[in-house]
Amino acid sequence: MIEVAHLTKRYGAKAAVDDISFTVPPGRVTGFLGPNGAGKSTTLRILLGLDRPDAGTALIDGRPYRELRFPLRRVGALLDGAGPVPERRAIDHLTWIAQSNRIPRRRVHEVLDAVGLGAVARQRVKKYSLGMGQRLGLAAALLGDPEILVLDEPVNGLDPDGIRWVRTFLRDHAARGRTVLLSSHLMTEMADTADEVIVIARGRIAAHGPLDEITAGHPSLESAFFALTGDQGPGW
Amino acid sequence: MVTVVLAGIRAELTKIVTLRSTWIVTAAVLALHLLICMANLRQNTEAVATITPDGLIELFAGQPRPAYQAIVDFLVSSSFQMGLFLSVLAAVLAGQEFRAHQLGQSVLAVPGRGVLVTTKTVAVAAYLLTVSLVIAAISTAFMYAAVRGWDPAVVTSGGALRGQGRFLIFAVLSALVGYALTLLSRSTLIGIVASVALIAVTMTQALAGSAPALDALFPLSAGRNLLLNPADSRLTAGPVHALVVLVSWPSLTTAIAGLLLSRRDAR
Numbered sequence: 001m002i003e004v005a006h007l008t009k010r011y012g013a014k015a016a017v018d019d020i021s022f023t024v025p026p027g028r029v030t031g032f033l034g035p036n037g038a039g040k041s042t043t044l045r046i047l048l049g050l051d052r053p054d055a056g057t058a059l060i061d062g063r064p065y066r067e068l069r070f071p072l073r074r075v076g077a078l079l080d081g082a083g084p085v086p087e088r089r090a091i092d093h094l095t096w097i098a099q100s101n102r103i104p105r106r107r108v109h110e111v112l113d114a115v116g117l118g119a120v121a122r123q124r125v126k127k128y129s130l131g132m133g134q135r136l137g138l139a140a141a142l143l144g145d146p147e148i149l150v151l152d153e154p155v156n157g158l159d160p161d162g163i164r165w166v167r168t169f170l171r172d173h174a175a176r177g178r179t180v181l182l183s184s185h186l187m188t189e190m191a192d193t194a195d196e197v198i199v200i201a202r203g204r205i206a207a208h209g210p211l212d213e214i215t216a217g218h219p220s221l222e223s224a225f226f227a228l229t230g231d232q233g234p235g236w
Numbered sequence: 237m238v239t240v241v242l243a244g245i246r247a248e249l250t251k252i253v254t255l256r257s258t259w260i261v262t263a264a265v266l267a268l269h270l271l272i273c274m275a276n277l278r279q280n281t282e283a284v285a286t287i288t289p290d291g292l293i294e295l296f297a298g299q300p301r302p303a304y305q306a307i308v309d310f311l312v313s314s315s316f317q318m319g320l321f322l323s324v325l326a327a328v329l330a331g332q333e334f335r336a337h338q339l340g341q342s343v344l345a346v347p348g349r350g351v352l353v354t355t356k357t358v359a360v361a362a363y364l365l366t367v368s369l370v371i372a373a374i375s376t377a378f379m380y381a382a383v384r385g386w387d388p389a390v391v392t393s394g395g396a397l398r399g400q401g402r403f404l405i406f407a408v409l410s411a412l413v414g415y416a417l418t419l420l421s422r423s424t425l426i427g428i429v430a431s432v433a434l435i436a437v438t439m440t441q442a443l444a445g446s447a448p449a450l451d452a453l454f455p456l457s458a459g460r461n462l463l464l465n466p467a468d469s470r471l472t473a474g475p476v477h478a479l480v481v482l483v484s485w486p487s488l489t490t491a492i493a494g495l496l497l498s499r500r501d502a503r
Binding site: 045048049050051052065066067068069070071072077079080081082083084085086087088089092095096097099100101102140 | 239240243244246247248250251254255256257332335336337338340341343344345346347348499501502503
């Protein structure tokens with residue numbers, strides 16, 4: 001269970017996140033939607049202990065992430081602002097992460113095989129394509145076989161096969177009673193994957209509820225999203 | 237808590253040894269030391285061969301000195317000069333965190349900033365100690381080659397071992413300053429530049445004459461004061477003062493780096 005309560009984060013005078021509250025229950029895939037700069041990544045970074053909030057709390061099973069002992073066994077995360085040094089080999093990157101949380105070394109090979117990188121595990125990360133880098137990030141998130149997954153744009157750069165694998169994996173993960181919080185810009189992908197949706201705009205929660213409730217009265221999740229965020233749709 | 241710290245140290249050591257730049261900088265430092273030792277070998281061997289019956293040696297032309305002390309001093313100085321380059325290595329080890337958002341991954345894995353900084357510092361210190369031991373071993377091996385026809389035991393004498401022990405203390409503690417400055421600035425380059433600036437204060441002897449008490453507060457000056465023979469070098473403080481300075485610099489800079497890391501966002 002993820003619980004965010006009255007969370008606020010300011011950069012100077014601008015509030016990136018302004019008094020937001022929501023919960024993410026187990027057994028469901030919860031989508032986290034919002035335009036660029038809406039506060040999605042900031043919220044996830046605070047939840048995962050990377051950034052400090054100015055007010056409010058973000059708890060995982062009742063505790064701040066910072067207080068979790070061997071957190072990767074409880075929470076797997078994929079974030080844009082957390083990645084490998086390009087000169088390091090993929091297998092070495094996962095090995096130090098595993099060692100830091102006393103995760104057995106066999107898990108490194110298991111997750112590399114699971115994301116389709118087993119054959120290129122000894123290549124340096126700088127030789128990886130965007131999609132391969134994304135797969136490596138997913139492998140790192142899955143290393144501790146965590147109960148909770150927090151994934152920021154997990155299908156970025158993935159080929160259709162990879163996207164389908166992620167979708168199926170997340171659905172299965174939630175079906176086993178586990179928790180998934182998924183941020184994505186891809187509305188059709190989100191509509192195919194999420195059970196619940198949280199919509200954030202300009203640092204505030206615009207809507208939160210089951211997918212069918214959010215999309216009620218709209219032809220698609222995309223239409224609902226634009227209506228809720230006040231965005232006029234195509235055109236910058 | 238102990239298992240968390242031990243796991244963190246193991247992970248940090250893996251980070252260090254799986255980084256290509258670690259090996260490149262380490263190899264460069266050791267290769268430079270080998271070259272300098274090789275260049276000095278012939279001169280030292282000739283000087284040892286001409287030790288006078290009353291035990292005087294001229295390692296430097298026109299400067300006869302008691303052979304035993306001169307050889308021990310040269311051995312320690314040989315290691316000492318390479319210690320200067322370990323700050324660069326330490327900056328590279330610390331700087332990896334700020335490349336390609338590795339710090340974010342490190343904080344995800346070890347969210348307690350105090351634990352993260354502690355484990356990283358212990359691992360970096362262990363690696364620096366290992367490299368310093370290799371430097372000391374190379375110095376000893378070359379000096380042994382020079383003195384084996386006279387008194388090979390001089391390189392393992394109490395004086396030599398004490399000197400090399402002081403070198404190890406200096407090398408690790410002074411390099412940790414470069415490590416901490418890199419953590420503070422979040423930049424390998426700034427860490428190296430700041431370390432070189434600290435070294436330059438001593439190398440230029442800018443303060444040694446006019447303000448020796450101030451000069452003695454700089455890490456390299458403290459290293460000189462700890463390692464060098466006051467009979468041969470103009471020192472600015474005693475060894476105890478030097479040790480306090482050498483311990484204080486990395487302690488304070490690392491503590492400040494840890495404090496800032498815990499207060500700032502991990503970006």
